Amino acid sequence: MTNPKKSRRQLLEEFVTKKPDDSFSRYGLAMECMNTGDAKSADEHFRSLLQNDPAYVPAYLMYAQMLVRESRQDEARQILNSGISAASQKGDTHAQSELESLLTEIS
């Protein structure tokens, strides 16, 4: 009970270690890294998430937005294209149109 309080990132890292296949925890960790300015770790987590679970549609847009902010347009386009096929396979038209409009914006 008197353990020093862990950071949100540490807690999410523990989830990912305990449950490596839990896509949402890894997504949460990637987002936390991104929101706290650690783009390098966010990049690794987004990549490993999409490798393990290419159907986790929400990650494509967030990852692509981060790549655009980092001026990595080519990689962003690649991610957006993969995201568009993943979203279309899932029938997620809302996500698909969001991904498409970002792709148009940066092309």
Add this chain to the structure above:
Amino acid sequence: MGVSRPDRISLFPLDVVLLPGAPLPLHIFEPRYRRMVNRCLETQDEFGVLLAMPRGVVRVGCTARIVEVLNRHSDGRMDILTVGSAPFRVLELFTVETPNEEALVEGHVDYLEDHSQPADPPHNPELVELYETCHTIIFGDYPKNLSTNPSARLSYIIAATLPLDLLWKQRILELRSETDRQERLTGYLREWAPHLQKREKTLRQAAGGNGNGLN
């Protein structure tokens, strides 16, 4: 429910969905509700909390049991702590007029029980996993209320703790089997969870208030 409950109860429309077992602190300032609370304290009755909608109230609510009067202000206002008790459906509404006060609403109600088959199903592992991660993202900590409250329904604990859309909470309150509630809630969280960190400031602010409304 095992205990006999009155068919007619006072109703308190709020911007809240109260769920069985969930704590709800309230600041009572309107004279008609002070009267209602004082009467409930005398008779040890519960009052009904219903989600207020733009046009009227929903028909399914949950009774609130007053656990403690936290504070009685000199002008009659009160801070009370209540806890959600029994889900009910309103069959008929009555307006009770009192001179010089706004009317109170009472309802003839039917108490809603869960279907018996399995009354206490095993916890849906995906739901627990989603809950733990959502809780950690929003509150910066593991949820502790799963282990401290083994007798409460998992679906109610989760729906009461997370700052979910009120209409989703209302749907959870209206389902009459724990298996269905857990399944529905898992679907809601799957949809909701990836958006949490996109608008994180707003959510954390909302979470600070524990999602509970004041009258």
